[in-house]
Amino acid sequence: MTAPQQTGKTIPLVDLKVQYHNLGSPIDAAISRVLQRCDFILGKDVRLFETEFAAYCEVPHAVGVGSGTDALHLACRALGIGPGDEVIVPAMTFASTAFGVSLTGAWPVLVDVRSEDALIDPARIEDAISSRTRAIIPVHLYGRCADMDAIQSIASRHGLAVIEDAAQAHGATWQGRRAGGLGDIGCFSFYPGKNLGAYGDGGMVTTRRSDIAQRVAMLRNCGSLQKYHHDDIGLNSRLDTVQAAILRVKLKFLDEWNGERRRRAMYYTRALESAGCQCMPAGEGSVWHLYVVRVRGRDRVLSSLQAQGIGAGIHYPFAIHELKAYRALGYGTGEFPVAEQWARRSLSLPLYPELSHDDMDRCIAALKTAVAQVEDAP
Numbered sequence: 001m002t003a004p005q006q007t008g009k010t011i012p013l014v015d016l017k018v019q020y021h022n023l024g025s026p027i028d029a030a031i032s033r034v035l036q037r038c039d040f041i042l043g044k045d046v047r048l049f050e051t052e053f054a055a056y057c058e059v060p061h062a063v064g065v066g067s068g069t070d071a072l073h074l075a076c077r078a079l080g081i082g083p084g085d086e087v088i089v090p091a092m093t094f095a096s097t098a099f100g101v102s103l104t105g106a107w108p109v110l111v112d113v114r115s116e117d118a119l120i121d122p123a124r125i126e127d128a129i130s131s132r133t134r135a136i137i138p139v140h141l142y143g144r145c146a147d148m149d150a151i152q153s154i155a156s157r158h159g160l161a162v163i164e165d166a167a168q169a170h171g172a173t174w175q176g177r178r179a180g181g182l183g184d185i186g187c188f189s190f191y192p193g194k195n196l197g198a199y200g201d202g203g204m205v206t207t208r209r210s211d212i213a214q215r216v217a218m219l220r221n222c223g224s225l226q227k228y229h230h231d232d233i234g235l236n237s238r239l240d241t242v243q244a245a246i247l248r249v250k251l252k253f254l255d256e257w258n259g260e261r262r263r264r265a266m267y268y269t270r271a272l273e274s275a276g277c278q279c280m281p282a283g284e285g286s287v288w289h290l291y292v293v294r295v296r297g298r299d300r301v302l303s304s305l306q307a308q309g310i311g312a313g314i315h316y317p318f319a320i321h322e323l324k325a326y327r328a329l330g331y332g333t334g335e336f337p338v339a340e341q342w343a344r345r346s347l348s349l350p351l352y353p354e355l356s357h358d359d360m361d362r363c364i365a366a367l368k369t370a371v372a373q374v375e376d377a378p
């Protein structure tokens with residue numbers, strides 16, 4: 001099979017440069033104000049961004065932390081989860097969902113996902129609950145909320161906490177309510193490529209519970225709320241003031257950007273559903289962090305796309321139990337068949353708010369070509 005030749009520039013999976021090009025001067029000014037104040041650690045912009053992000057998520061409390069991974073770890077710690085405990089995690093997600101659990105010494109217990117949208121399958125959760133289970137971590141993967149009604153009712157029946165992994169779901173809604181305020185704790189990442197991204201690492205824990213907000217604020221700051229009074233063994237995982245200043249500028253555009261993502265996702269779906277691609281369901285409150293399709297012969301389709309200058313990616317090529325880091329969990333191949341099928345079949349097309357329609361048309365044409373080539377191959 002010869003891949004068609006690349007014409008023109010490569011279309012990236014995510015384009016951070018175009019956003020900086022559009023917002024450069026307010027961002028430069030925000031950074032410069034921090035440099036002049038020199039309040040680098042837990043400065044004014046951290047406090048203001050925490051207040052603004054809490055209001056955005058419709059919760060009373062938000063605590064800025066060093067990353068999404070740390071947000072998940074600190075959420076578990078704040079609930080007192082540790083060695084001997086189990087936490088339920090979907091088998092298809094970014095590895096950090098499970099790391100947040102493992103870093104406390106607790107054990108992630110995997111549950112398979114749904115075939116239609118790669119989100120944790122509520123029908124399989126109860127089988128995974130034991131006397132050691134403390135919490136469930138639904139992941140709003142690709143920007144779409146997990147079935148929070150079903151998950152909440154299972155959690156309350158068994159006395160479990162619910163920690164949302166909202167790292168891909170800034171602004172997503174479930175029945176009109178914002179992600180991050182749907183469970184006991186919400187965890188966000190501001191990794192640069194997320195819907196709301198910093199210019200470095202960052203994260204946030206959101207909650208309605210003041211006791212949890214206080215514990216996260218203490219644990220992220222070396223276990224102290226008052227200088228040199230260390231109440232617990234903590235991390236150094238504070239949201240950087242420069243990043244908070246940047247995020248305050250960007251938060252004002254988040255809804256507009258999510259709308260642009262949604263319109264582009266609908267455009268892709270209209271064009272691709274007829275071309276033999278399995279697209280994600282429309283999903284009312286999704287913020288389309290990624291545009292994921294499932295195709296047969298995924299690896300060959302991906303190489304063809306790359307040869308045609310399309311920066312497609314895979315999210316994610318392995319289910320959690322297939323990762324080397326998690327061999328010790330003792331799960332075998334075939335144990336989470338739906339997650340494994342997502343890992344084998346999914347690919348992500350370029351998607352960002354500034355993506356042009358001409359570039360989308362190029363992606364669509366390239367994918368149709370690639371799919372047809374794979375079908376024709378012996």
Ligand SMILES: *Cc1c(COP(=O)(O)O)cnc(C)c1O
Pocket residue numbers: 067068069070093094096097139141165167168188189190191201202203
């Ligand atoms: C990005 C991401 C994380 C981790 O966030 P970091 O800020 O990179 O540590 C956790 N869970 C999911 C689902 C993610 O997409």
